[in-house]
Amino acid sequence: MTELLHVNGLSVRFSGLTALDDVSFTLQEGAVRAVIGPNGAGKSTLFNAISGYVTPTSGTVHLKGQELTKLTPHEIAEQGVRRTFQNGGLFPELTVLENVLTGLHAQIEGSFLDILLGRSKALKSEAENIHRARELLKLMSMDHMADTRAGDLSGGQQRIVEIVRTVASDPPVLLLDEPAVGLSPVARAQMMEIIHRLAGEKGVGILLIEHAVELVMAAADRILVMAAGARIAEGTPEEIREDRAVLEAYLGHS
Amino acid sequence: MSTTMPTSRQRRLRTWAFWAVPVLLLLTPLATNAYTQFIINGMLISILVTLGFTLVIGNLGQLAFANTAFFGIGAYASAILSAKLGLPWIMTIPLAGALGALGGFLASSAALRGIRSYYLAIITLAFGELMRWAYLHTKPLTGGTDGLPLPRETMFGISLSDDTLKFYIFLAVTVVLVKATLNLLRSRFGRAVMAVRENEVATASLAIPTARVILTTFIWSGFVVGCAGALFARHVGHVFPESFGMLHLIASFAMVLVGGLGSVLGAVLGAVVLTALPEYLRAFPGMEELFFGLIVAAVLVAMPLGLASLLRRLSPIFVERYYREES
Numbered sequence: 361m362t363e364l365l366h367v368n369g370l371s372v373r374f375s376g377l378t379a380l381d382d383v384s385f386t387l388q389e390g391a392v393r394a395v396i397g398p399n400g401a402g403k404s405t406l407f408n409a410i411s412g413y414v415t416p417t418s419g420t421v422h423l424k425g426q427e428l429t430k431l432t433p434h435e436i437a438e439q440g441v442r443r444t445f446q447n448g449g450l451f452p453e454l455t456v457l458e459n460v461l462t463g464l465h466a467q468i469e470g471s472f473l474d475i476l477l478g479r480s481k482a483l484k485s486e487a488e489n490i491h492r493a494r495e496l497l498k499l500m501s502m503d504h505m506a507d508t509r510a511g512d513l514s515g516g517q518q519r520i521v522e523i524v525r526t527v528a529s530d531p532p533v534l535l536l537d538e539p540a541v542g543l544s545p546v547a548r549a550q551m552m553e554i555i556h557r558l559a560g561e562k563g564v565g566i567l568l569i570e571h572a573v574e575l576v577m578a579a580a581d582r583i584l585v586m587a588a589g590a591r592i593a594e595g596t597p598e599e600i601r602e603d604r605a606v607l608e609a610y611l612g613h614s
Numbered sequence: 615m616s617t618t619m620p621t622s623r624q625r626r627l628r629t630w631a632f633w634a635v636p637v638l639l640l641l642t643p644l645a646t647n648a649y650t651q652f653i654i655n656g657m658l659i660s661i662l663v664t665l666g667f668t669l670v671i672g673n674l675g676q677l678a679f680a681n682t683a684f685f686g687i688g689a690y691a692s693a694i695l696s697a698k699l700g701l702p703w704i705m706t707i708p709l710a711g712a713l714g715a716l717g718g719f720l721a722s723s724a725a726l727r728g729i730r731s732y733y734l735a736i737i738t739l740a741f742g743e744l745m746r747w748a749y750l751h752t753k754p755l756t757g758g759t760d761g762l763p764l765p766r767e768t769m770f771g772i773s774l775s776d777d778t779l780k781f782y783i784f785l786a787v788t789v790v791l792v793k794a795t796l797n798l799l800r801s802r803f804g805r806a807v808m809a810v811r812e813n814e815v816a817t818a819s820l821a822i823p824t825a826r827v828i829l830t831t832f833i834w835s836g837f838v839v840g841c842a843g844a845l846f847a848r849h850v851g852h853v854f855p856e857s858f859g860m861l862h863l864i865a866s867f868a869m870v871l872v873g874g875l876g877s878v879l880g881a882v883l884g885a886v887v888l889t890a891l892p893e894y895l896r897a898f899p900g901m902e903e904l905f906f907g908l909i910v911a912a913v914l915v916a917m918p919l920g921l922a923s924l925l926r927r928l929s930p931i932f933v934e935r936y937y938r939e940e941s
Contacts, residue, residue, distance in 0.1 A: 434818045445816055449815070452812060454812065455935070461936075462806065468801075476797055482801065
């Protein structure tokens with residue numbers, strides 16, 4: 361198994377407040393690592409620091425040996441670390457197909473001038489990527505909704521389209537920020553299935569923030585437990601279930 | 615509710631319809647008098663002004679009101695290059711566009727420094743007023759309050775004061791710029807512009823350089839409106855600072871909204887309808903402004919998404935999409 365993501369001593373401090381305190385871990389190809397912890401534990405800050413939305417105070421992030429720490433969000437995404445958003449990152453006024461196509465932006469060829477003049481180079485690449493986007497929607501049985509406004513989809517469908525859009529460019533690493541929140545049990549099962557398929561069949565390394573315990577236990581190979589910005593435990597789902605520090609963080613001292 | 619999409623037959627129909635409009639318009643000089651021709655020429659200019667405006671406030675979703683500044687820059691650039699440097703007017707069109715684009719670049723630099731929404735609105739309004747001040751106070755170059763007349767010029771042996779000749783030139787420029795803008799919007803660039811409007815943070819997570827998208831949209835908007843300025847300079851034959859004040863900005867804003875925010879079809883409809891409307895209201899002397907205001911308000915109350923939404927309901931060929939199936 362190749363190592364994809366290497367996070368080393370990542371810290372984020374906002375004027376005295378330590379939001380993320382010296383967090384290190386690695387993510388292997390095809391692995392699913394969950395990040396859990398109570399509210400304010402620093403899970404979202406960890407995601408934001410990896411994806412470039414927050415500048416780390418110290419520490420580094422590498423993807424396959426290449427440093428990402430100083431890059432901007434769109435550069436990190438182009439390198440192959442892509443993420444979803446907790447509150448939904450779809451573009452509601454665009455159609456499902458257009459949303460998926462935005463995920464293929466960097467894959468579509470043709471300069472601004474090629475596009476402006478309608479040159480065949482740009483049109484050909486556009487057509488190829490439209491075809492690809494339709495195929496991806498078909499895999500999720502969403503092809504019949506390609507021309508639906510994304511804002512008109514159900515919550516579960518929106519999450520699936522967001523994941524299709526995020527993985528359309530075949531990124532090696534995927535960060536999922538609470539993909540199951542607000543989903544029905546059926547949609548949750550479907551989400552689990554998608555996560556398994558991405559990791560198992562395509563070898564995507566997945567980092568997953570999730571509160572739904574049964575989903576975390578079933579989907580994750582390893583779990584990172586955080587509290588107050590720091591790592592308090594790390595291990596397989598079985599190990600975490602027994603861990604005293606974890607119980608204390610969630611339930612308080614007894 | 616999902617919208618029905620055009621079939622491939624309807625897409626062909628749409629392409630035909632797009633080209634049929636300018637081809638049919640070629641015949642208008644046969645059917646109009648000089649006055650009507652002058653009004654129609656003004657419509658073509660307003661189409662470009664509205665198009666550039668709607669791109670920034672509708673598609674990109676930035677509350678920037680520098681549109682009239684781009685227009686004035688283009689008009690003065692064309693007049694100065696013609697009158698002071700003796701350049702043939704036709705050559706001043708792309709140069710006026712380039713200077714309009716520079717104006718767009720300046721306006722975007724405010725947005726890229728994180729000045730957004732109301733703050734961007736006020737700073738871009740100030741930009742427009744600053745430009746007007748510049749026209750007034752650089753008398754040797756702009757003629758100050760007296761304005762700047764364009765020199766007499768002929769093309770193909772016909773005087774450029776001829777409205778029929780101007781019509782054909784304006785039509786060609788308008789068709790080229792509208793088509794180029796449609797090419798941009800129905801591509802990864804157009805999707806990125808819309809994505810920035812909808813959710814800028816999520817857009818960056820898709821490897822889309824949001825700053826460059828904002829910059830490029832402003833520059834293209836400035837180019838289109840700058841070219842329109844050059845057409846306007848020749849249209850009226852004499853540029854004055856008053857042409858580029860708040861009144862013009864508000865009129866363009868009304869065209870954007872009446873047509874439908876962020877719609878190319880809407881830019882065309884809004885410009886045509888609101889340029890034609892005052893001509894019909896001449897039948898009610900003294901009440902023109904009142905009726906104009908009432909009609910604009912009525913359209914916006916009845917159709918908040920503008921006249922374009924009316925056509926979309928009539929036929930799917932008017933649905934605007936941000937990708938291009940045919941290759």
